[in-house]
Amino acid sequence: MAHLLSTSCPLNISSSPKNGPNSLKQSLASLPTSLTLRTSFEPFRSLSIHRKNPQRLFSVCATTLQQAETKTGSGSDQSSGEQSRPTRVMVIGGDGYCGWATSLHLSNKNYEVAIVDNLVRRHFDDQLGLDSLTPIASIHDRIRRWRSLTEKDINLYIGDVCDFEFLSEAFTSFKPDAVVHFGEQRSAPYSMIDRSRAVYTQQNNVLGTLNVLFAIKEYGEDCHLVKLGTMGEYGTPNIDIEEGYITITHNGRTDTLPYPKQASSFYHLSKVHDSNNIAFTCKAWGIRATDLNQGVVYGVRTDETAMHEELYNRFDYDGIFGTALNRFCVQAAVGHPLTVYGKGGQTRGYLDIRDTVQCVELAIANPAKRGEFRVFNQFTEQFSVNQLASLVTKAGEKLGIEVQTTSVPNPRVEAEEHYYNAKHTKLIELGLQPHLLSDSLLDSLLNVAVQFKDRVDIKQIMPSVSWRKIGAKPKTVSA
Numbered sequence: 001m002a003h004l005l006s007t008s009c010p011l012n013i014s015s016s017p018k019n020g021p022n023s024l025k026q027s028l029a030s031l032p033t034s035l036t037l038r039t040s041f042e043p044f045r046s047l048s049i050h051r052k053n054p055q056r057l058f059s060v061c062a063t064t065l066q067q068a069e070t071k072t073g074s075g076s077d078q079s080s081g082e083q084s085r086p087t088r089v090m091v092i093g094g095d096g097y098c099g100w101a102t103s104l105h106l107s108n109k110n111y112e113v114a115i116v117d118n119l120v121r122r123h124f125d126d127q128l129g130l131d132s133l134t135p136i137a138s139i140h141d142r143i144r145r146w147r148s149l150t151e152k153d154i155n156l157y158i159g160d161v162c163d164f165e166f167l168s169e170a171f172t173s174f175k176p177d178a179v180v181h182f183g184e185q186r187s188a189p190y191s192m193i194d195r196s197r198a199v200y201t202q203q204n205n206v207l208g209t210l211n212v213l214f215a216i217k218e219y220g221e222d223c224h225l226v227k228l229g230t231m232g233e234y235g236t237p238n239i240d241i242e243e244g245y246i247t248i249t250h251n252g253r254t255d256t257l258p259y260p261k262q263a264s265s266f267y268h269l270s271k272v273h274d275s276n277n278i279a280f281t282c283k284a285w286g287i288r289a290t291d292l293n294q295g296v297v298y299g300v301r302t303d304e305t306a307m308h309e310e311l312y313n314r315f316d317y318d319g320i321f322g323t324a325l326n327r328f329c330v331q332a333a334v335g336h337p338l339t340v341y342g343k344g345g346q347t348r349g350y351l352d353i354r355d356t357v358q359c360v361e362l363a364i365a366n367p368a369k370r371g372e373f374r375v376f377n378q379f380t381e382q383f384s385v386n387q388l389a390s391l392v393t394k395a396g397e398k399l400g401i402e403v404q405t406t407s408v409p410n411p412r413v414e415a416e417e418h419y420y421n422a423k424h425t426k427l428i429e430l431g432l433q434p435h436l437l438s439d440s441l442l443d444s445l446l447n448v449a450v451q452f453k454d455r456v457d458i459k460q461i462m463p464s465v466s467w468r469k470i471g472a473k474p475k476t477v478s479a
């Protein structure tokens with residue numbers, strides 16, 4: 001990789017990732033020969049496919065696999081008396097962790113699904129020398145396997161939502177009834193590596209979402225936007241967190257206002273900016289939108305991804321993309337102490353990936369009204385980091401694994417002991433049936449970590465990005 005090596009760099013980044021380049025190469029194999037894959041300090045430039053205009057940074061490449069036959073079922077629009085047709089859902093970021101599981105779930109429920117993805121998440125792995133614990137097939141092989149098992153097709157558009165020409169082509173050809181937007185750079189540590197990653201994160205996320213809003217206005221103004229936000233938008237206030245809005249009485253006057261946002265990384269801030277842009281366009285243009293402020297997702301198996309190894313979902317455990325519980329389970333499986341950052345009182349909302357897919361389906365099936373900016377807090381239980389460590393320790397005992405815990409200096413700037421009580425009733429009212437951690441910890445997490453423990457790269461586990469040390473100089477990559 002063309003990134004330079006800085007010996008003082010805390011990032012533990014190797015130049016020859018285990019399986020990353022192969023999987024990316026497989027994914028890219030069927031793209032046009034004019035594909036260029038470059039490394040650059042501007043990560044968003046790294047994946048560029050030039051077709052129409054060689055000067056353009058982003059791709060215009062729609063790979064639409066064969067169309068599915070019209071099927072009816074829970075994904076069908078039965079509201080008109082006419083013959084029902086499946087609801088058409090565009091899943092932006094459908095090759096990622098939440099997006100892949102959601103795409104399969106919706107397809108299984110007879111929604112007509114199109115995945116839009118520029119595969120940049122796979123490129124981040126190559127760039128940083130990381131890899132999913134579970135081996136993941138290329139997006140093309142995933143979709144072919146799904147079709148061979150279920151006879152259901154998923155449409156595929158490879159490209160970048162920051163490229164409005166590409167997005168317009170995808171919109172006008174697929175004509176979605178709903179767009180689920182997962183397609184963002186989603187790691188807080190990644191956004192805190194250096195200036196270029198901070199800029200990339202906000203550019204990719206904020207401009208991508210703006211493009212999606214313009215595409216809806218231009219090509220499908222009735223289309224419902226289901227946008228993935230994060231519970232991290234709220235921060236950790238010393239009062240209860242409401243679902244999007246709070247009623248305040250001030251100097252004798254009362255109003256219901258957006259709940260205050262106190263994001264704690266450039267990534268989380270990108271989500272706050274997105275929320276503001278979406279809320280504005282709901283008011284100004286009558287867009288219908290649901291902002292799903294999602295908690296930390298754990299687990300890897302859903303009914304659909306468990307059907308075949310080529311459908312396996314990714315499982316990130318590294319210090320940059322790994323989420324706390326996934327990382328703890330991998331640490332337990334390989335005999336590495338669980339790394340609690342600081343005092344471990346940091347409390348957040350969590351949910352099982354099987355509930356992510358349920359929640360998204362519920363949001364699509366019960367769309368926001370025209371002009372409505374609806375906010376749901378999407379998590380099922382809240383835990384402190386210390387509570388998670390203790391749950392994993394107990395689950396380890398059941399498998400005969402002795403689990404140690406260690407406190408490491410907190411690389412983040414965050415309260416380590418605080419009040420936390422976030423409301424999360426709206427999705428339950430719509431019918432969400434949660435999978436609770438106590439029931440799934442062993443099956444969905446620890447056993448998977450044990451199954452794939454030979455693939456663990458211990459070097460990737462420790463935190464490598466410091467909120468305080470981020471600088472303008474590009475953080476470089478070591479072999």
Ligand SMILES: NC(=O)c1ccc[n+]([C@@H]2O[C@H](COP(=O)([O-])OP(=O)(O)OC[C@H]3O[C@@H](n4cnc5c(N)ncnc54)[C@H](O)[C@@H]3O)[C@@H](O)[C@H]2O)c1
Binds near residue numbers: 093
């Ligand atoms: N995973 C979690 O615990 C979690 C928690 C809260 C919120 N979220 C949100 O859910 C969404 C999905 O998260 P995830 O864990 O699946 O992330 P992910 O990185 O696994 O998936 C994101 C996908 O979007 C694609 N993508 C990124 N930028 C794109 C662009 N400009 N154009 C087209 N595709 C693009 C990536 O290639 C990737 O496949 C994100 O918006 C994230 O912020 C995730």
